[in-house]
Amino acid sequence: MLDITRHQQANFAYGQCEPLNAPFQSEEEHLTGQQASRISYTLDSSLDSVNKVEQTAEQVARKAGVDEDEIFRISMAVREAAVNAVLHGNAYDPEKHMTASFENTGSSLVIRITDEGKGLDPSTLPDPLAPENLLRGSGRGIFLIRSFMDEVHFRQLHPGTELTLIKHLGSAPTA
Amino acid sequence: MSMKISTRQVDGVTILDLGGRITLGEGSVQLRDSVRDLLSKGQKKILLNLGEVNYIDSSGIGELVSAYTTVRNQGGELKLLNLTRKVHDLLQITKLYTVFDVKDDEASAIASYSRA
Numbered sequence: 001m002l003d004i005t006r007h008q009q010a011n012f013a014y015g016q017c018e019p020l021n022a023p024f025q026s027e028e029e030h031l032t033g034q035q036a037s038r039i040s041y042t043l044d045s046s047l048d049s050v051n052k053v054e055q056t057a058e059q060v061a062r063k064a065g066v067d068e069d070e071i072f073r074i075s076m077a078v079r080e081a082a083v084n085a086v087l088h089g090n091a092y093d094p095e096k097h098m099t100a101s102f103e104n105t106g107s108s109l110v111i112r113i114t115d116e117g118k119g120l121d122p123s124t125l126p127d128p129l130a131p132e133n134l135l136r137g138s139g140r141g142i143f144l145i146r147s148f149m150d151e152v153h154f155r156q157l158h159p160g161t162e163l164t165l166i167k168h169l170g171s172a173p174t175a
Numbered sequence: 176m177s178m179k180i181s182t183r184q185v186d187g188v189t190i191l192d193l194g195g196r197i198t199l200g201e202g203s204v205q206l207r208d209s210v211r212d213l214l215s216k217g218q219k220k221i222l223l224n225l226g227e228v229n230y231i232d233s234s235g236i237g238e239l240v241s242a243y244t245t246v247r248n249q250g251g252e253l254k255l256l257n258l259t260r261k262v263h264d265l266l267q268i269t270k271l272y273t274v275f276d277v278k279d280d281e282a283s284a285i286a287s288y289s290r291a
Contacts, residue, residue: 047200072261080233083199129270137241140233140269147268 040101045090053100054079060102073148080141081113081163089115109167116160178202188220194227197235210242219251220288226257
């Protein structure tokens with residue numbers, strides 16, 4: 001069970017509730033009276049945005065005090081989520097945006113990436129480890145995200161998808 | 176953030192010395208173009224030296240796989256050399272480590288290619 005506020009907990013439930021952050025925030029927020037802090041961006045659908053999101057993830061993870069290997073895993077998972085949003089969700093459409101939010105609740109890092117695409121059903125994704133898929137040139141992003149994060153949640157936004165990546169601080173390495 | 180790539184020939188084997196990041200839109204495209212260029216010139220014994228590659232994402236991994244299958248389908252051989260720990264771990268996680276012929280010594284890597 002995540003050690004988070006009841007309000008936040010309600011928003012983490014898969015398939016329920018509205019996004020925690022307003023869609024067009026672009027500033028760092030410090031939650032009053034708590035150790036938690038939040039950063040959120042709205043970005044265009046470009047590789048520059050992917051790089052920015054990855055760099056932010058690295059900074060947030062470093063600030064949270066996790067070790068270098070964990071910083072690598074978190075920033076890589078976030079990069080994969082951002083690539084999915086920009087490439088597969090928004091298809092580099094300049095009219096569509098990606099949002100990225102980063103929150104340190106004190107006990108967890110919670111990163112949310114959203115796109116405005118047609119939606120993603122993770123149950124339809126082929127298993128990249130299956131022998132018949134092993135030599136495919138793509139399809140490993142979600143697998144790596146799940147390998148590196150403690151929790152991964154998908155939520156359909158109609159349109160778009162919200163991917164929530166959670167790393168419990170102080171937990172053992174996930175991979 | 177772009178990938179560095181240089182080419183050299185040793186005993187009939189083309190070695191691509193890669194450095195930096197192999198990621199979507201950057202190194203992955205360079206890698207693909209380089210391998211295709213070599214194949215177009217009939218150079219089918221290819222060794223990817225990843226000793227200076229400090230980061231690879233799933234797109235980069237996919238490009239390694241695509242390069243491997245493309246070279247193999249054209250009757251060639253593509254092998255990997257000097258994996259960093261991170262790249263090694265990623266190939267392990269994705270079960271690709273046993274797909275590729277991975278070497279940690281250049282001389283033995285070159286000697287392992289078919290003498291056709």
